[in-house]
């Protein structure tokens with residue numbers, strides 16, 4: 001039999017992980033990527049002569065990449081310089097209060113006691129135990145399973161762990177469970193923010209998402225060269241395994257014959273024959289027919305109200321003053337529930353939105369240029385990038401509100417101008433077609449939403465899905481796992 005040819009569409013982290021596993025298993029793999037570099041959302045944009053990380057900044061679940069590269073006969077640390085910071089993040093509020101969270105949970109508990117009181121510190125420690133329990137229960141049974149549903153999940157968890165399943169309270173919202181642990185509203189806000197790591201509202205996300213707290217506790221790393229360097233490293237590993245990368249190559253159509261995949265046609269007309277195709281773009285692109293009629297029945301598109309968060313981001317090079325920034329910083333708006341009601345119900349950004357700021361030169365590898373230091377700022381926004389998005393006047397008003405909030409928290413920073421590059425939901429939609437600008441696929445709202453993500457095996461024979469819009473979900477390590485699940489399904493068929 002001749003060598004099986006696989007085309008991977010998209011060089012996001014899911015596509016890269018799938019390509020590595022497939023090449024390692026002896027398949028002839030071609031990755032076609034419409035952008036000019038690997039990484040997808042892990043992109044880097046030039047601002048004032050410096051490269052600013054414009055996507056993910058929090059690197060967790062390192063074991064996923066240790067596994068991926070270990071299986072490929074290499075090691076993460078052979079390709080990347082990693083650093084474990086003691087401080088996880090710095091948080092600020094308009095009343096001037098500040099709280100640092102630490103990798104060491106006892107240190108965080110002490111900080112919380114000083115910030116709030118002993119009761120909230122104990123609430124935090126209990127919350128840590130509970131989130132560790134959730135993570136242990138779901139890691140193998142849900143995250144690493146091909147197509148879990150509530151029944152198969154119980155089967156995989158095993159009867160002996162059923163009490164743990166009930167303890168994790170999947171039918172309660174994260175917000176309500178946080179109320180059981182924290183009387184201080186600022187702490188409820190701080191830990192509720194973990195829902196946004198998968199693009200969801202803490203008011204509607206199930207309490208199971210508290211596992212994000214444990215993921216952070218389990219280890220957060222900084223990477224020299226930022227997260228984009230991880231994408232470059234994965235592409236380099238793929239390269240050594242014989243993967244052929246084609247950048248500036250957009251897949252226009254997935255071809256089938258007799259219901260099975262036969263190839264991919266690129267914009268411009270070139271046809272790449274393929275026995276199997278892995279699609280790493282947003283899964284909704286298939287259902288919306290963007291890759292042709294044949295691939296349309298592969299999966300259903302996500303309706304706009306069910307999409308996860310989008311964002312407005314600013315990549316800035318500048319000189320922030322007043323507030324002692326750490327690498328990860330969060331400046332909280334006044335009313336957290338109102339923020340999510342605005343985004344998900346009213347489809348707008350609230351008056352005082354919470355701002356995340358990544359000061360990328362505050363790690364161990366400072367690279368301040370003449371124009372100042374590199375920063376990424378992010379505000380949550382509705383994923384309506386295909387329905388108008390955020391207009392110029394709205395953006396100007398938002399920038400004033402963001403600068404105002406930062407100012408009240410003690411940070412002087414101007415947005416706009418030459419040393420600032422803005423990305424709005426409509427820009428994310430253009431970069432990641434059919435997503436509406438949603439950065440994490442479907443929102444994880446309600447106890448069953450996590451089961452609604454499409455699995456790796458699509459309804460079209462020979463076509464597989466990999467990436468944050470597929471199971472097990474969004475975030476860099478989860479999307480990588482999804483790529484590995486796609487490779488495993490493909491090799492198993």
Ligand SMILES: Cc1cc2nc3c(=O)[nH]c(=O)nc-3n(C[C@H](O)[C@H](O)[C@H](O)COP(=O)(O)OP(=O)(O)OC[C@H]3O[C@@H](n4cnc5c(N)ncnc54)[C@H](O)[C@@H]3O)c2cc1C
Nearest residue numbers: 010012014034040041055056057058251281467468475476
């Ligand atoms: C601003 C921001 C902040 C984030 N913060 C974090 C964080 O701190 N930690 C974390 O873990 N996660 C974070 N995330 C989420 C994380 O980045 C994503 O979940 C993950 O990178 C998605 O990977 P993916 O495999 O789905 O591919 P994507 O990154 O979505 O890439 C898909 C690729 O497919 C390509 N493509 C699509 N269609 C075609 C086509 N027809 N032909 C050719 N190529 C095509 C696209 O160009 C793109 O390169 C963040 C995301 C953003 C945008």
